[in-house]
Amino acid sequence: MANAVNVFIEFLGKHVYTLPYMTTTIMSATSPENTTVHIIVHGRMALFDKVKDLLGKKGFDAQKMRLASLEEAGKTGEYVAMLWPPWDPKEIILSEITKLDESSGQKQPATSMAMGAWSTVGQKEISRIVI
Numbered sequence: 713m714a715n716a717v718n719v720f721i722e723f724l725g726k727h728v729y730t731l732p733y734m735t736t737t738i739m740s741a742t743s744p745e746n747t748t749v750h751i752i753v754h755g756r757m758a759l760f761d762k763v764k765d766l767l768g769k770k771g772f773d774a775q776k777m778r779l780a781s782l783e784e785a786g787k788t789g790e791y792v793a794m795l796w797p798p799w800d801p802k803e804i805i806l807s808e809i810t811k812l813d814e815s816s817g818q819k820q821p822a823t824s825m826a827m828g829a830w831s832t833v834g835q836k837e838i839s840r841i842v843i
Contacts, residue, residue, distance in 0.1 A: 746773070749791040750780040752830070754798035759843070763804055766841050767793055770806075782828030788812060792835060795843070803842050807835035 749772050753760050764777050772791075786792060786809050795801035811834035 747776060747790055748786060749777045749793050750786045751777055752780045752792065752794040754795055754801075756795060756801065759795060759801060762843060763793060763795065766804060766843065767806075770839075770841065780830065782830070785809070785812065785829040785833045792830070792833075801843060803840050805837060806839040806841060807837045810834040810836045 749767060751760060751763050751767075753763065760779065764774055767777060768774050777793075780786075780792065788809050788811060790809050792807045792809060794805045794807070796803055796805045813832040813834075
C-alpha cells in the first residue's frame with residue numbers, strides 16, 4: 713500500500729483539519745536499483761516500455777526489469793509492477809514479494825485475481841505510480 717501521512721491544515725494559526733495523504737515514495741527493505749522487477753502488463757505490450765520508463769525514474773535499473781511469466785514467479789525480496797486495472801490501466805501497483813508458498817509448486821492455476829505461478833506469491837504493496 714502507499715504510505716499514509718497526515719497533512720495538518722491550519723487557519724489563522726489554529727489546527728482546523730487533518731487530511732490523510734498517500735505518498736508514492738518507495739519504501740522497502742531492499743535496494744530498488746539492484747533488484748529484479750517483474751512487470752505484469754495483462755497483455756498490453758504497448759505499455760511495457762512506458763512502465764519500464766516510469767520505474768526507471770523511481771530508481772529501478774532497466775536491465776533488471778523483465779516481463780512477468782505465468783510459469784515462474786519471482787523470488788522473495790524482488791518486486792512486481794502490475795498495471796491496474798487490467799481493462800483500462802491508470803496506474804502501476806508496485807509490490808515487494810514477501811513470501812513464496814513452496815508447497816504449492818508455484819504452477820497452479822489462478823485461484824484469485826493473480827494468475828499462474830503468481831497466485832502463490834505473498835506481496836506487500838509499497839507504491840502506486842500514475843501512468
